[in-house]
Amino acid sequence: MNDTALLSNDTQQVAQSLKVFVKSAFVENEDAKKGIAYYEGKNDIVDNKIYYYDDNGTLKEDKNASNIKIPHRFMTEIVDQKVQYLLSNDLKVEVDSENNTTSGLQEQLDKYYNAQFKQVLQDLLTNASTKGFEYLYAQVNNNDQIQFIVADGLKITPLTDDKGNVIKLLRYWQENLLINSKKQIVNHVEIYDNNTVTYYVAVGNDNYNLDTSLKPNPRPHVISLSSDDEPEISGRSLGTIPFYRFQNNNSEETDLQPIKALIDDYDIMNAYMSNNLQDMAEAIYVFNGDMDISTSEMKQNIKAKKAVITGTSENSFDLKTYDIPVEARTRKMEIDRQNIYKFGMAVDSLQVGDGNITNVVIMSRYELLNMKANKLETRLMALLDWVNQLVISDINRRLGSTYTTDMVTFEVERSMLINEQDKANIAKIEADTKSVAVQTLISIAPYVDNTTLVNKIAELFDVDVGTVIENMRTQEYGNDGAGINTAD
Incomplete structure (x- = not known):
């Protein structure tokens, strides 16, 4: 200012x-x-x-x-x-x-x-x-x-x-x-x-x-x-x-401004559904007959006594029930909830999906929050x-x-929920893949020079090839019964 x-x-x-x-x-x-x-x-x-x-x-x-x-x-x-x-x-x-x-x-x-x-x-x-x-x-x-x-x-x-x-x-x-x-x-x-x-x-x-x-x-x-x-x-x-x-x-x-109207609508849908259930828990008594009663009194009879008097000439008595639109309001609340988390850029912890909760699915749900x-x-x-x-x-x-x-x-290291079983399966697949690669290298070892073989193994296990070669100067490495040394 x-x-x-x-x-x-x-x-x-x-x-x-x-x-x-x-x-x-x-x-x-x-x-x-x-x-x-x-x-x-x-x-x-x-x-x-x-x-x-x-x-x-x-x-x-x-x-x-x-x-x-x-x-x-x-x-x-x-x-x-x-x-x-x-x-x-x-x-x-x-x-x-x-x-x-x-x-x-x-x-x-x-x-x-x-x-x-x-x-x-x-x-x-x-x-x-x-x-x-x-x-x-x-x-x-x-x-x-x-x-x-x-x-x-x-x-x-x-x-x-x-x-x-x-x-x-x-x-x-x-x-x-x-x-x-x-x-x-x-x-x-x-x-x-x-x-x-x-x-x-x-x-x-x-x-x-x-x-x-x-x-x-x-x-x-x-x-x-x-x-x-x-x-x-x-x-x-x-x-x-x-x-x-x-x-x-x-x-x-x-963080409220993008979602305030949605939260208000969710609150109203929920509150008025509860109000309807509370007010319409009992049947309404309907009396047919000529009686001197005002609309205001009639309204209070409906709310307070669950009864209404009509001005027809024939006296009769009936019970009326009211179908509350629960399914429509519940669906509207679901839509509001989805939009609250969408425009609030957050993760809905109650989101179920198709049950296939892999880490890829989890990461996709964290996309907006990210x-x-x-x-x-x-x-x-x-x-x-x-x-x-x-x-x-x-x-x-x-x-x-x-x-x-x-x-x-x-x-700043962020934290998110992960599927440990999915993580373990991925790790097993990676380990199996490396095992197959190692077996393949062993099988072709007699046909390639040592430098090429060491470079491929170091690349496979993400280690420094220079360190491997330096260790080879002082220690013999076995490879399918054949010794490997630094001489090409």
């Missing part, structure tokens, strides 16, 4: 602009709110109401009608499936062990890329999938070591120049405090740049001012106090804005590059070392 006044170095000028800016910048993000709600199982169906028109044409809520509300948590499954597919296995952080200058680096990296960091990554990807984006924040812990936490992206906004470059970043948050025996909302704003952070505060609807309770203000990203009687404040900067905006995709669309994961993994690697720059810089600061970021590589 662009606001020239907020880019100023004059703290008073910034303070005067904050009140209007905060109100305009932090409006409700409806798509993000819906994504969070559906992830938590709070689908629109929970607010469903049933209405009818009375005799006067007035729309009223029908409180006697069954109104079963069953939210289906497709969003939770689809988001968690994607995140766990990427991160269920350990994130591999490896160092070039053949490089002598990397000695001790792996041990240091393990202190940063630990179980806590991996949990942060899972939370970050989950939040980004539900909101469309999320922020990762770099802070320094009590051990003077940098660590990373997830920061609520709905309370953070970038400040850009005319060219769209992020110059500063603004974080907004509130707290309830007791001031002069009265509870009041205290608004906080933090503005970060590459070197400093400035804190502003406003009580209630007052204008913002510098937070005088924090000294110094502005201050470096990291400050420390000496333990002397007269503490001295010192600090350092991270050299970059310590926030990274992680996008779920280029348009920052949530496509979605590929896009997210690219963004994850860009995030890890940013993280690694801060980590390597922090290690060098603490140890006085000269490690570089290109010494570290990251690998």
Whole structure:
């Protein structure tokens, strides 16, 4: 977001602009709110109401009608499936062990890329999938070591120049405090740049001012106090804005948006089928005869007493039943379910198929999930590059070392279900094929030179032919009773 006044170095000028800016910048993000709600199982169906028109044409809520509300948590499954597919296995952080200058680096990296960091990554990807984006924040812990936490992206906004470059970043948050025996909302704003952070505060609807309770203000990203009687404040900067905006995709669309209408339709089909079963569990009593009764009363009789009175001249009594279109609604729910997983680019765990579940079939079912994961993994690697720059810089600061970021590589190993029997059968076929090939080579050994024979065997078993020849210099290899040596 662009606001020239907020880019100023004059703290008073910034303070005067904050009140209007905060109100305009932090409006409700409806798509993000819906994504969070559906992830938590709070689908629109929970607010469903049933209405009818009375005799006067007035729309009223029908409180006697069954109104079963069953939210289906497709969003939770689809988001968690994607995140766990990427991160269920350990994130591999490896160092070039053949490089002598990397000695001790792996041990240091393990202190940063630990179980806590991996949990942060899972939370970050989950939040980004539900909101469309999320922020990762770099802070320094009590051990003077940098660590990373997830920061609520709905309370953070970038400040850009005319060219769209992020110059500063603004974080907004509130707290309830007791001031002069009265509870009041205290608004906080933090503005970060590459070197400093400035804190502003406003009580209630007052204008913002510098937070005088924090000294110094502005201050470096990291400050420390000496333990002397007269503490001295010192600090350092991270050299970059310590926030990274992680996008779920280029348009920052949530995982809910492509499938929300389908989930809503599935919920409605399911809920109204349950309502019909509940309301029509008993037969309707039909009385034929002249009686003074209004349409509204008749409707309530149907719903509450399962009875209706008609205005025919002949009095009679009858029982009526109602055929619920269960098959049609069930089929519609099946179609919705298929489309939810298709357009949600996920794997339907209930998909059965024809029973021939080979690994080829399994991989085909993961095709859409792979496509979605590929896009997210690219963004994850860009995030890890940013993280690694801060980590390597922090290690060098603490140890006085000269490690570089290109010494570290990251690998994400995905996990999918496989058919172990199918895998074993394939392995057996490969082993049998190699066995036949070996027997064939043995049979033709007397008719070919040793070099050709060794090259073919090395190619068959995917070993280094140079290593094989070197071993042959010191050890005789038997081949159908005939010795093989290096002499042609």
